[in-house]
Amino acid sequence: MSYDLLLDHLKKTTALGQVSGLLGWDQETQMPSKGGVQRAEHMGALEGVLHARRSDPQVAEWIAAIDIDRLDTAGKTNVSEAEKAYKTATKVPADLAEALAKHAARSQGIWAKARAAGSVADFAPTLKEMINLKRQEAEARQEGNASRYxxxxxxxxxxxxxxxxxxxxxxxxxxxxxxxxxxxxxxxxxxxxxxxxxxxxxxxxxxxxxxxxxxxxxxxxxxxxxxxxxxxxxxxxxxxxxxxxxxxxxxxxxxxxxxxxxxxxxxxxxxxxxxxxxxxxxxxxxxxxxxxxxxxxxxxxxxxxxxxxxxxxxxxxxxxxxxxxxxxxxxxxxxxxxxxxxxxxxxxxxxxxxxxxxxxxxxxxxxxxxxxxxxxxxxxxxxxxxxxxxxxxxxxxxxxxxxxxxxxxxxxxxxxxxxxxxxxxxxxxxxxxxxxxxxxxxxxxxxxxxxxxxxxxxxxxxxxxxxxxxxxxxxxxxxxxxxxxxxxxxxx
Amino acid sequence: MSYDLLLDHLKKTTALGQVSGLLGWDQETQMPSKGGVQRAEHMGALEGVLHARRSDPQVAEWIAAIDIDRLDTAGKTNVSEAEKAYKTATKVPADLAEALAKHAARSQGIWAKARAAGSVADFAPTLKEMINLKRQEAEARQEGNASRYxxxxxxxxxxxxxxxxxxxxxxxxxxxxxxxxxxxxxxxxxxxxxxxxxxxxxxxxxxxxxxxxxxxxxxxxxxxxxxxxxxxxxxxxxxxxxxxxxxxxxxxxxxxxxxxxxxxxxxxxxxxxxxxxxxxxxxxxxxxxxxxxxxxxxxxxxxxxxxxxxxxxxxxxxxxxxxxxxxxxxxxxxxxxxxxxxxxxxxxxxxxxxxxxxxxxxxxxxxxxxxxxxxxxxxxxxxxxxxxxxxxxxxxxxxxxxxxxxxxxxxxxxxxxxxxxxxxxxxxxxxxxxxxxxxxxxxxxxxxxxxxxxxxxxxxxxxxxxxxxxxxxxxxxxxxxxxxxxxxxxxx
Incomplete structure (x- = not known):
């Protein structure tokens, strides 16, 4: 029962993740040039939905109630993947996750301009901040003796x-x-x-x-x-x-x-x-x-x-x-x-x-x-x-x-x-x-x-x-x- | 404050609605023939998200707390549109909404086949059920002296x-x-x-x-x-x-x-x-x-x-x-x-x-x-x-x-x-x-x-x-x- 509920949740999350993938494909191959402002809103709204689903406290409750030994290999994999996604989504503080998403969206354009201009200095402050954020993310998620990398x-x-x-x-x-x-x-x-x-x-x-x-x-x-x-x-x-x-x-x-x-x-x-x-x-x-x-x-x-x-x-x-x-x-x-x-x-x-x-x-x-x-x-x-x-x-x-x-x-x-x-x-x-x-x-x-x-x-x-x-x-x-x-x- | 929260919610809902529109466009113009099964899952998952957002009890709370007279015309329109969507989403029982969505997805294919075969009888039971569901939907939503139609x-x-x-x-x-x-x-x-x-x-x-x-x-x-x-x-x-x-x-x-x-x-x-x-x-x-x-x-x-x-x-x-x-x-x-x-x-x-x-x-x-x-x-x-x-x-x-x-x-x-x-x-x-x-x-x-x-x-x-x-x-x-x-x- 808990497994069925978890699986239904996972499948809908996968479906929404595939939608996000399609938006990316469309952006690179079909989207008109003036569509970028709205597309950023589409991606942001969908990312918010995905994060909420992955970090939904119900996921942890369902997993806790599942008798893992009764599942087949696919079932065990589904549960472990859900657990991993839940940990990642809940261990990273919401403000850090948001800062990372926003900085990545901004940073790519700055990099492209810096590359065209041949200027490492133009990109350096942005890259410093990205590395700072990724170090924080890694530290928030580190387990056992795993290094940040x-x-x-x-x-x-x-x-x-x-x-x-x-x-x-x-x-x-x-x-x-x-x-x-x-x-x-x-x-x-x-x-x-x-x-x-x-x-x-x-x-x-x-x-x-x-x-x-x-x-x-x-x-x-x-x-x-x-x-x-x-x-x-x-x-x-x-x-x-x-x-x-x-x-x-x-x-x-x-x-x-x-x-x-x-x-x-x-x-x-x-x-x-x-x-x-x-x-x-x-x-x-x-x-x-x-x-x-x-x-x-x-x-x-x-x-x-x-x-x-x-x-x-x-x-x-x-x-x-x-x-x-x-x-x-x-x-x-x-x-x-x-x-x-x-x-x-x-x-x-x-x-x-x-x-x-x-x-x-x-x-x-x-x-x-x-x-x-x-x-x-x-x-x-x-x-x-x-x-x-x-x-x-x-x-x-x-x-x-x-x-x-x-x-x-x-x-x-x-x-x-x-x-x-x-x-x-x-x-x-x-x-x-x-x-x-x-x-x-x-x-x-x-x-x-x-x-x-x-x-x-x-x-x-x-x-x-x-x-x-x-x-x-x-x-x-x-x-x-x-x-x-x-x-x-x-x-x- | 309540208005700002409502507006942020509305904009994200609009963004996700536009994503649903793009999936429809893609389906009619770009999608390969074997993509249909997954696409139905994409649409269903997104529809679930949209319904949950439109019927979110917070929407009613925000609206109740807004001093509508202090808003400009755009603001008043935003609030009234949110209220309308909230009413529609909450007045229709969840099982009826789901039955309607599923029946519509099924019904279109049955209609296309019946049309090709030139058989009204092939489509009649499906259409009867659709009309039955739409009558129920209209009755659930009727206000004042408005008829079903x-x-x-x-x-x-x-x-x-x-x-x-x-x-x-x-x-x-x-x-x-x-x-x-x-x-x-x-x-x-x-x-x-x-x-x-x-x-x-x-x-x-x-x-x-x-x-x-x-x-x-x-x-x-x-x-x-x-x-x-x-x-x-x-x-x-x-x-x-x-x-x-x-x-x-x-x-x-x-x-x-x-x-x-x-x-x-x-x-x-x-x-x-x-x-x-x-x-x-x-x-x-x-x-x-x-x-x-x-x-x-x-x-x-x-x-x-x-x-x-x-x-x-x-x-x-x-x-x-x-x-x-x-x-x-x-x-x-x-x-x-x-x-x-x-x-x-x-x-x-x-x-x-x-x-x-x-x-x-x-x-x-x-x-x-x-x-x-x-x-x-x-x-x-x-x-x-x-x-x-x-x-x-x-x-x-x-x-x-x-x-x-x-x-x-x-x-x-x-x-x-x-x-x-x-x-x-x-x-x-x-x-x-x-x-x-x-x-x-x-x-x-x-x-x-x-x-x-x-x-x-x-x-x-x-x-x-x-x-x-x-x-x-x-x-x-x-x-x-x-x-x-x-x-x-x-x-x-």
């Missing part, structure tokens, strides 16, 4: 600890620095595409991709957005992409990446029940699905057999003549200032910088006044070039402006998980490369359903991956994949 | 009574039957368009129209929908239209009609304050804005001077050679089974039928078992032809399936108001025809802002029109306009 990271990767994440990234870093050095020493250059990559042609090609990666168009759609994202759940999962007429890979791999997220959301069973048990496992697991589709499959030599003829059919002459050269053009390794433009070798080096820096900011080991110097020093050490302007440096990412501290490491975790899952999939499915070269992903998708998607949120993410691959996730699978791929390409 | 109609046209509406429509009916007879007796036929009216060409022309009628594209957008509608408020007002490649007038006049609604919503001052005082006056007044743009202006001989060359430019050869013949093709009078396809002479005869029939259904003077016979008898009497199939008869409109009883008469009221407002505008603005022929609507739009839009919801709709035109609204202005226009066209 542990507390914040738990929102995105449940159960993950700073020490564990640092160890994983440290192993990865050693291997990447080595690989990066060998590639640089090789002096080899890869082919570059040249051709007419008009917007219409890119979009026609992009539209043909999601179905290959298991995306169901009857349960979704695709629109343009400045920064591509995926939004929605179950029967309504919406992709976005973007077009750079000078570089078709931006659109094509953004599309495949977001399709990976969308395919995961569409594949979780019973998603339209709105029960918390039937949602994604963690941001790290989410990113593993998008990165595996984008990289291990989408940027593979095997998939080039399928994608190269598609490029020729859509764009005509593209400046490379073989699937082999096409694959090399796709995987060109180049140091870049910008995280979102970087290749598989450099990407995680970007994340590690942010992980170390944001952890120091939250734990009080680094202050905003010293941030730009710390960023620039670390960048030059890791990437071998000096930052030329803050827009290419410390001001490039939106995350900190909206209070997303503890989120960055889930990107690398997603890459590690993708490495683990793909290695196991390759050993479980005979002839995987042949399937990928024909764009027949039925078997790998079925493998992912069974080992990842079907479990929803009912396992801790680390356990989910461990059960899927037979051991705790580490850096070696990803490093093995990267060394083999780029070692062959660059002869190192 | 008065009570329901008040939701759409505040203050309007059945007797007053019946008298207005009776005067209009006499004049329309006379005009219709004379047109029929004339034996004259009007020119008909012929040409290539492809979807792309129609949409290109449609995109060029809203700005003429005062619509601000920075505060809106236009999409396709099966049944065109307008949705939104203030800085975000969205139009929809549709395309019939055999008849370009459907798209063009749907676009102008919805633009009239959209222009009104965009023109109400302080709409983004979310205060109830700054919203539309009534559905009748709303319809007066759409119908004036569509008919008095859009279908005028003067506007044909502008629209005919636009048609030639977009479609090439269209089968008529002069603006005069174009105007006649636009205004061809033909009896039609379908309300939404009917001309200005027949349209209100459709509405009157529905007004008389739905009033009898709600007041208990007509039962569903006798409905089809009553409809068919009345239609043959008014339109001179027998109904051939229920889809062209009693099953043609969606309204009753979703419980919209009392809404139909606001369509005719909108036409009467449009007639009154346009007549006064013509006498106030010298050279109006010349302006319309050049598509320069600055002066009439300014007149509408001053006399209608600027007042938001701060006057009762009847008073608003009376103040604008100097007398109580009646049928003579509309009849005078129709007799002049069609008398000249048909030489009668």
């Amino acid at each position: 542990d507390t914040l990271m738990d929102d995105y990767e449940p159960g993950m600890k700073t020490s564990e994440m640092a160890a994983l990234l440290s192993d990865l870093r050693t291997g990447l620095v080595d690989l990066r050095g060998r590639i640089g020493d090789s002096g080899k250059a890869m082919p570059v595409l040249q051709g007419d990559f008009s917007k219409d042609k890119q979009m026609a090609l992009a539209q043909a991709l999601p179905a290959i990666f298991g995306y169901d168009w009857e349960a979704g759609r695709m629109d343009l957005a400045v920064h591509p994202f995926c939004s929605g759940n179950g029967g309504d999962v919406r992709l976005t992409t973007r077009v750079d007429e000078g570089n078709p890979f931006d659109c094509i791999y953004s599309t495949i990446h977001e399709t990976g997220h969308g395919m995961y959301e569409q594949s979780i069973p019973n998603a339209d029940s709105l029960e918390p048990a039937y949602s994604y496992a963690s941001m790290g697991v989410h990113e593993s699905q998008s990165r595996m589709m984008e990289n291990q499959i989408g940027r593979s030599r095997a998939f080039a057999e399928h994608l190269f003829p598609m490029f020729k059919a859509h764009f005509g002459e593209i400046g490379v003549e073989t699937a082999d050269d096409f694959h090399k053009a796709v995987n060109n390794v180049r140091s870049s200032y910008i995280r979102t433009e970087s290749d598989e070798v450099h990407y995680n080096l970007h994340i590690m910088m942010r992980f170390d820096i944001e952890r120091a900011l939250i734990e009080g080991e680094l202050e905003v006044d010293d941030l730009e110097a710390a960023w620039n020093e670390r960048f030059e050490a890791d990437f071998g070039v000096a930052v030329d302007t803050p827009a290419n440096g410390v001001l490039q990412d939106v995350h900190w402006s909206v209070g997303l501290f503890g989120y960055f490491p889930t990107y690398s975790l997603g890459n590690l998980y993708a490495g683990e899952l793909f290695a196991k999939m390759q050993s479980d499915i005979g002839g995987l490369d042949g399937m990928i070269s024909k764009a027949d992903l039925a078997a790998p998708l079925e493998w992912l359903h069974r080992n990842v998607h079907d479990h929803g949120r009912m396992k801790a993410p680390g356990q989910l991956i461990e059960d899927a691959v037979g051991h705790k996730a580490g850096a070696s699978a990803l490093l093995g994949y990267l060394n083999a791929k780029f070692g062959e390409m660059y002869g190192v | 008065d009570t329901l109609m008040d939701d759409y046209e505040p203050g309007m009574k059945t007797s007053e509406m019946a008298a207005l429509l009776s005067d209009l009916r006499t004049g329309l039957v006379d005009l219709r007879g004379r047109i029929g007796d004339s034996g004259k036929a009007m020119p008909v368009l012929q040409g290539d009216f492809s979807k792309d060409k129609q949409m290109a022309l449609a995109q060029a129209l809203p700005a003429i009628f005062g619509y601000d594209w920075e505060a809106g957008r236009m999409d396709l929908a099966v049944h065109p509608f307008c949705s939104g408020n203030g800085g975000d007002v969205r139009l929809t239209t549709r395309v019939d490649e055999g008849n370009p007038f459907d798209c063009i006049y749907s676009t102008i009609h919805e633009t009239g609604h959209g222009m009104y919503e965009q023109s109400i001052p302080n709409a983004d304050s979310l205060e109830p005082a700054y919203s539309y006056a009534s559905m009748g007044v709303h319809e007066s804005q759409s119908r004036m743009m569509e008919n008095q202006i859009g279908r005028s001989r003067a506007f044909a001077e502008h629209l005919f060359p636009m048609f030639k430019a977009h479609f090439g050869e269209i089968g008529v050679e002069t603006a005069d013949d174009f105007h006649k093709a636009v205004n061809n009078v033909r009896s039609s089974y379908i309300r939404t396809e009917s001309d200005e002479v027949h349209y209100n005869l459709h509405i009157m039928m529905r007004f008389d029939i739905e009033r009898a259904l709600i007041e208990g003077e007509l039962e569903v078992d006798d409905l089809e016979a009553a409809w068919n008898e009345r239609f043959e009497a008014d339109f001179g032809v027998a109904v051939d199939t229920p889809a062209n008869g009693v099953l043609q409109d969606v309204h009753w399936s979703v419980g919209l009883f009392g809404y139909f008469p606001t369509y005719s009221l909108g036409n009467l108001y449009a007639g009154e407002l346009f007549a006064k505008m013509q006498s106030d603005i010298g050279g109006l025809d010349g302006m319309i022929s050049k598509a320069d609507l600055a002066a009439p739009l300014e007149w509408l802002h001053r006399n209608v839009h600027d007042h938001g919801r701060m006057k009762a709709p009847g008073q608003l029109i009376e103040d604008a035109v100097g007398h109580k609204a009646g049928a003579s202005a509309l009849l005078g306009y129709l007799n002049a226009k069609f008398g000249e066209m048909y030489g009668v």
Whole structure:
């Protein structure tokens, strides 16, 4: 009885949370420019409703009255998720929660202007206040011996600890620095595409991709957005992409990446029940699905057999003549200032910088006044070039402006998980490369359903991956994949 | 203090109501087909939140503590609107409100299937239950000597009574039957368009129209929908239209009609304050804005001077050679089974039928078992032809399936108001025809802002029109306009 009442409450809260997600999607893809003032009121009013529901004292009463042992796994997950949301909502004082929401709404615009102006000083006071508020939030929510940063990271990767994440990234870093050095020493250059990559042609090609990666168009759609994202759940999962007429890979791999997220959301069973048990496992697991589709499959030599003829059919002459050269053009390794433009070798080096820096900011080991110097020093050490302007440096990412501290490491975790899952999939499915070269992903998708998607949120993410691959996730699978791929390409 | 608390509560409720409107827009224009199950949950959860806010006992306490005489007109309107919403929400028992919401959600699908199958019997039990529930709702809310139908109609046209509406429509009916007879007796036929009216060409022309009628594209957008509608408020007002490649007038006049609604919503001052005082006056007044743009202006001989060359430019050869013949093709009078396809002479005869029939259904003077016979008898009497199939008869409109009883008469009221407002505008603005022929609507739009839009919801709709035109609204202005226009066209 108490469980039924709690579940009904949870499902309505999930429904209202999905409405909030739809408002965000609409804002980025459909909303006219003058709609912003009202939209802020819509989001604020809905946020107030959601907070009131999550912190409703009845939730605690229902939970206390439930005989947890009589519930199945989904039921236990629903109760623990409700308890977690209740704690978060009640431990943070109302005035702090309101201050955080208001500051995030203001801060993003200030960051965007400061980035455009190339002025760290313009953003510094706002960032100081954000860090001040996030430190307070973390302290209000801290439990046991969890650090402030542990507390914040738990929102995105449940159960993950700073020490564990640092160890994983440290192993990865050693291997990447080595690989990066060998590639640089090789002096080899890869082919570059040249051709007419008009917007219409890119979009026609992009539209043909999601179905290959298991995306169901009857349960979704695709629109343009400045920064591509995926939004929605179950029967309504919406992709976005973007077009750079000078570089078709931006659109094509953004599309495949977001399709990976969308395919995961569409594949979780019973998603339209709105029960918390039937949602994604963690941001790290989410990113593993998008990165595996984008990289291990989408940027593979095997998939080039399928994608190269598609490029020729859509764009005509593209400046490379073989699937082999096409694959090399796709995987060109180049140091870049910008995280979102970087290749598989450099990407995680970007994340590690942010992980170390944001952890120091939250734990009080680094202050905003010293941030730009710390960023620039670390960048030059890791990437071998000096930052030329803050827009290419410390001001490039939106995350900190909206209070997303503890989120960055889930990107690398997603890459590690993708490495683990793909290695196991390759050993479980005979002839995987042949399937990928024909764009027949039925078997790998079925493998992912069974080992990842079907479990929803009912396992801790680390356990989910461990059960899927037979051991705790580490850096070696990803490093093995990267060394083999780029070692062959660059002869190192 | 109480007023400030009430106002904050009202604004958040308005914001959440706008979110519900956006979900409806998204469902009709963007949502993938498999999104329906979750969307029903979204709407249900949001409706629950809205009902709880409107019936919150604090609302009554705040209102009781307010010194109403110290408030300005907007403040008084805000309080009276809150009081009205509170009464509606609290007088209807929760189980009845829930039964109504669930039945409406179910009923629309049953109606659509019955219409497709041409079977009144398939819809009859569902309609009986809907009427049963609406009678109960009206009885729960009845005040003073208001009838059931008065009570329901008040939701759409505040203050309007059945007797007053019946008298207005009776005067209009006499004049329309006379005009219709004379047109029929004339034996004259009007020119008909012929040409290539492809979807792309129609949409290109449609995109060029809203700005003429005062619509601000920075505060809106236009999409396709099966049944065109307008949705939104203030800085975000969205139009929809549709395309019939055999008849370009459907798209063009749907676009102008919805633009009239959209222009009104965009023109109400302080709409983004979310205060109830700054919203539309009534559905009748709303319809007066759409119908004036569509008919008095859009279908005028003067506007044909502008629209005919636009048609030639977009479609090439269209089968008529002069603006005069174009105007006649636009205004061809033909009896039609379908309300939404009917001309200005027949349209209100459709509405009157529905007004008389739905009033009898709600007041208990007509039962569903006798409905089809009553409809068919009345239609043959008014339109001179027998109904051939229920889809062209009693099953043609969606309204009753979703419980919209009392809404139909606001369509005719909108036409009467449009007639009154346009007549006064013509006498106030010298050279109006010349302006319309050049598509320069600055002066009439300014007149509408001053006399209608600027007042938001701060006057009762009847008073608003009376103040604008100097007398109580009646049928003579509309009849005078129709007799002049069609008398000249048909030489009668």
